[in-house]
Amino acid sequence: MATLFFNSELEKITECRQISIKSNTYRDFIEEILNIFPDLQGSGLMEMALAIDGEIIHEPLLVAIPDNSELHFVFKISGG
Amino acid sequence: MKTHVTTDINDEAVEFLCEPQHTLLHVLRNELGLTGTKEGCGSGDCGACSVTVNGRLVCACLVLAVEADGAKIGTIEGVANRDSLHIIQEKYLEHAALQCGICTPGLIVSTQALLEENPNPTEQEARYFLAGNLCRCTGYDKIIRAVMDAAQCLRQGA
Amino acid sequence: MSEAKQYKYIGQRTIRPDGFDKVTGRANYGADLSLPGMLWGKVLRSPYAHALITKLDTSRAEAHPDVLAVAGFEDFPSVNAEAFAAGNGDSGMLDLARNILADKKVLYHGHAIVAVAARTEEAAAQALQLIDVEYEVLPPVMSIEQAIKEDAAVLHEDMFTQGLADTPSAPSNIASRMELKKGDVAAGFAQADIIVEREFSTPTVHQGYIEPHATTVRFDDNGPSMVWCPTQGHFDVRASTARLLNMELGQIKVVASEIGGGFGGKTTVYLEPVALVLSRKAGRPVKMVMSRDEVFRASGPASASKSRIKIGAKSDGTLTAVEASLYYEAGAFKGSPMAPGCMTVFTPYDVENMWVEGFDVVVNKAKAAAYRAPGAPQAEFAAEMVMNELAEKLAMDPIDLRLLNAAKAGTQTLYGPKLKEVGLVQCLQAAKTSEQYQTVLASGEGRGVAAGFWFNIGGQSSVIINMNSDGTGTILEGSPDIGGSRASMQMMAAEELGIPLDRLNPIVTDTEHVAYNATTGGSRTTFATGMAVVEACQDVVAQLKSRAASMWNVTSEQVDWQDGSAINLAGEDVMTLAEICAAAEKTGGQISGRGNINARGAGPSFAVHLCDVWVDRDTGKTDVVRYTAIQDAGKAIHPGYVEGQFQGGAAQGIGWALNEEYIYDDNGIMENAGFLDYRVPLASDLPSIDTIIVEVPNAFHPFGVRGVGETGIIPPLAAVGTAVSDAIGLPIETLPCSPPRVLKLLQEAAK
CATH class of the missing domain: 3.30.365.10 (Aldehyde oxidase/xanthine dehydrogenase, molybdopterin binding domain)
Structure with missing residues (x-):
């Protein structure tokens, strides 16, 4: 089980701060949370980066979700 | 009506035709292919187009091309001796005194003018002499170190 | 490792x-390439900060014997407002198109309207005079205060604030609002023994790269069209140009010339798609080079900001709650770096209770572009100024206050994940033992310390x-x-x-x-x-x-x-x-x-800067007398160029803090669009900038590298601002600390 934390913008939709995640791939994980929170569909979630235990991954499509990991959706950063 | 100009650039005789309103910078870059002299502002504020005219350091964007007639012009292309760099150029590289490099030709021409006029400048003198050459990348620290090091080498005849 | x-x-x-x-x-840099048969392109720009174009007639210019092509917004057929309104397409691309050639409305002084290509530069300039434009002038909106007023003139009738709880019914100059929070700030402030709250503003500034934007292009029906330009990203120039001209990526080849500085300002396009349209129409290569005046008016600037910071602490210095409201000017089109500002503002500190809101506000200025750690300098300036005021009020050493609260591995950030190994503590320790920090200030001098954080990507x-x-x-x-x-x-x-x-x-x-x-x-x-x-x-x-x-x-x-x-x-x-x-x-x-x-796995880079200044109380002029930049590089591959990044960032930040600002007249026209009046630091303005490279390796990189390019511009704003404040004994809330502004503060205090 991993733990997903929502930032305050996403929390407005989910109305909860964190949930436990059963999935162990990103694809399953997205499906899992969209099942729980269908309103996240239009939230731009898929355009956000995913941080797994502090490592920010801009294109997480193919990543594995390790057990006991902490997950955060993060706004993508560009830079100068 | 174009004007015929006979001049000397980096110790070579050069002739060109120019419009009366054209600057020396325009002719160097667009007519003579000497693009080492850069244009950063066109108003004499940035020093990227620093060249010497009869030994005097000027911004080529503020000199009319017709003024080159009969003069001796020095540009960045004349600083190195074929493939061997001038000590100033070597010191800029050794001290990592350039990042993007757009201001570098102008700064090297200005540094050469500084050290010809004052072979033993203080750091403050170097900073004030080079105040006409903007560099946005380096914060000048490494440039000044390169200049002081080059000055010392030149004094020692290295 | x-x-x-x-x-x-x-x-x-x-x-x-x-x-x-x-x-x-x-x-060879951007303007150094010439091609046989090449034409010169020039751009007609708006003389007003805000106006509707009621008539645009290019026929007299087209009739000029040396003019071979004219280009306008309608030459970007694949991007049009109707398609975007219907939900088809990326509104960012529409804004990009409207920014590089205006669509019926001009939104800042210098906004490009049409471009011409002619046989000579002179003919192109003459042709611009032959273009007939009539305008209905609208009131310019030149500041955040003006823009967010209820009765403000609205720049975009189709812009409704995003991120509000209720969907707004009227268009607004606020493009979006965002909010980040953790813990309970009300409870945190209730636990505080001391609370410091202050408002700040920072000006519109320019990246100030010495090389103006330039491009030489050759449209080719029979093979890839060529674009030569100085850019931070030629693949993205190709993507934008292809999108605007409805071409395939394989139909365009972009060659990156050497680049004469960018600092974020050369991550977008201004000239390249326009030049390629002109070249396609004329059947000849086209070269375009911006003047310095155009660079200032129509490229670059970094967002001006307004902010409010509130920090609460226990009497031992432990932070209990932090709060920020951050407003960023986006310029004429949405997209200021408000989000990274909100995400970075308090990241140097481990605080349980945090709350930040951000606003992206459009005004009648050139569309803001990225500038080195975009959004972070404005936000962290404000937060670091308050940290220093807090240290002063607690009679604590400002480095000790930071060490007590410093973010480290495991710190829960406001923007999401916990930090991995980072080097802030090491930077603070190095600052404390540095030669400069051991140096006793002379009479009339002031000292400032500030930290900075940037993610890196x-x-x-x-x-x-x-x-x-x-x-x-x-x-x-x-x-x-x-x-x-x-x-x-x-x-x-x-x-x-x-x-x-x-x-x-x-x-x-x-x-x-x-x-x-x-x-x-x-x-x-x-x-x-x-x-x-x-x-x-x-x-x-x-x-x-x-x-x-x-x-x-x-x-x-x-x-x-x-x-x-x-x-x-x-x-x-x-x-x-x-x-x-x-x-x-x-x-x-x-x-x-x-x-x-x-x-993936980019490692954040923290920095700490020390600044000592001397202020001339008769003129208000500030001299930076000592400066040290300390930053975590992870691993310095080439220490000389790493130090150069620290020093260059410091110099740009010093310029931002002391002198640089866009000055506008009442009509929204920039009055200082040249290097004489927009004063970037000169060699004679700066002291040696000492550097200390801290190396806390980034475990995700084979050599331990963290990026170093951006963080260095963040700390100088508050390090300088605090040093000036310390020297004159008065609070600093507005940048730059230019001589007239500092003199005014001194004179008002003397009354």
Whole structure:
């Protein structure tokens, strides 16, 4: 089980701060949370980066979700 | 009506035709292919187009091309001796005194003018002499170190 | 890993491979290319800050005998408002198109309207005079205060604030609002023994690259059209240009010239798509070069900001709650760096209760572009000023206050994840023991300390290494080299392959010779493209081992690679890289390695700066007398160019703090659009900038690299602001601390 934390913008939709995640791939994980929170569909979630235990991954499509990991959706950063 | 100009650039005789309103910078870059002299502002504020005219350091964007007639012009292309760099150029590289490099030709021409006029400048003198050459990348620290090091080498005849 | 390993090249101060060309004037920058038959393009720009275009007639210009083409917004057929309103397409691309050629409305003084191409520069300039435009002038909206007023003139009738709880019914100049929180700030402030709250503002500033935007293009029906330009990302120039002209990526080849500074300002396009339209229409190559005036008015600027910061602490200095409201000017189109501002503002500190809101506000100024750690300097300036005021009120050393609350591995950030290993504590400790911090201030001097945080990014990089039969090789990379990155690529490859530096030639190639590379920005190049170089080297080594194995008639597993040579573990043979390459013809042809990656695991870089100033109380002029920049590089590949990044960031930040600002008249026209009046720091304005490189390795990079390019511009704003405040004994709330402003503060205080 991993733990997903929502930032305050996403929390407005989910109305909860964190949930436990059963999935162990990103694809399953997205499906899992969209099942729980269908309103996240239009939230731009898929355009956000995913941080797994502090490592920010801009294109997480193919990543594995390790057990006991902490997950955060993060706004993508560009830079100068 | 174009004007015929006979001049000397980096110790070579050069002739060109120019419009009366054209600057020396325009002719160097667009007519003579000497693009080492850069244009950063066109108003004499940035020093990227620093060249010497009869030994005097000027911004080529503020000199009319017709003024080159009969003069001796020095540009960045004349600083190195074929493939061997001038000590100033070597010191800029050794001290990592350039990042993007757009201001570098102008700064090297200005540094050469500084050290010809004052072979033993203080750091403050170097900073004030080079105040006409903007560099946005380096914060000048490494440039000044390169200049002081080059000055010392030149004094020692290295 | 890194700390245990002794490197041969990494960490050395090598001579950069592109150095000879750059000190001799041989290197070609954006404006240096001319093509046979080339036309000159020029742009007609708005004389008003805000106006509707009621009539636009180019027929007299088109009739000019030397004019061969005219281009306007309608020449971007694939982007139009109707399609976007219907939900088809990316509104960012529509804004980009409207920014580079106005669509019925001009939104800032200098906004491009139409472009012409003519046989000479003079003819192009004359033709602009022949274009008939009539305007209905609208009131200019020139500040955040004006823009957010209920009755403000609205820039975009179709812009409704996003991110509000209730969907707004009226258009607004606030493009969006965002909010980040953790813990309970009300409870946190209730626990505080002391609370400091203050409002700040920072001005519109420009990146100030010395090289103006320029491009030379040649449209070609029979092959790829060519675009030559100075850019931080030629692959993204190609993508934007292709999108606007409705072309395929393969129909455009972009060659990145040398780039004369960017700092974020050359991550977008202004001229390239326009020039290509002109070239297509005229059937001739077209060159366009911005004047310095155009650069100031119509490119770049970094967002002005307004902010409110509130910090609560226990009497021992432990922070209990922090709160910020941050407003950023986006310029004429939405998209200020408000989000990274909100995400960075308090990241240097480990605080349980945090709350931040941000607003992206449009005004009648040029569309803001990225500038080195976009959004962070404005936000962290405000937060660091309050931290210093708090330290003063608690009678604490400002470094001790920061050490007590410093973010470290495991700190829960406001923007999401917990931090991995970071070097803020090490930077603070190095600051405390630095020569400058031990120096006692002279009379009339003031001191400021400030920290800074930036994320750094990874992203896509592609590298190919081609080996030659004599063991030399070329490194083909696609990341434009703004500050010496070719040197670091060469060093990393030499280290990895175990061959001398001069055997490897790093080349920043065009969009045709390597696959996509993300734009040079976000401090990503040495990190991400460096990883691609390492991966390409590993590919080369694997092939070298396999070729050696086939020469020795053993398996690849029986071959080891050490110091540039293959070693036969089944015997005693050794073959050098050059020997294997020389034999490559017999073992399957020459060797080529490839590294195509989407790098992740970028390591944040923290910095701490110290600034000592002396203020002339008669004139208000501030002299920076001592300055030290301390920053975590993870691992410095080339220490000279790492120090250069620290120093350059510091100098730009000092300029932002002391002098730089756009000054507008009542009509929204910039009054100081030149380097004489927009004063960037000169050599005579600055002291030596001392540097301390801290190295806390980034575990995700083979050599431990964190990016270093951006963080250095963040701390100077508050370090300088605090030093000035300390010197004059008055609070500083507004940047820049220019002589007139400081003098006014002194005079008002004397009353």
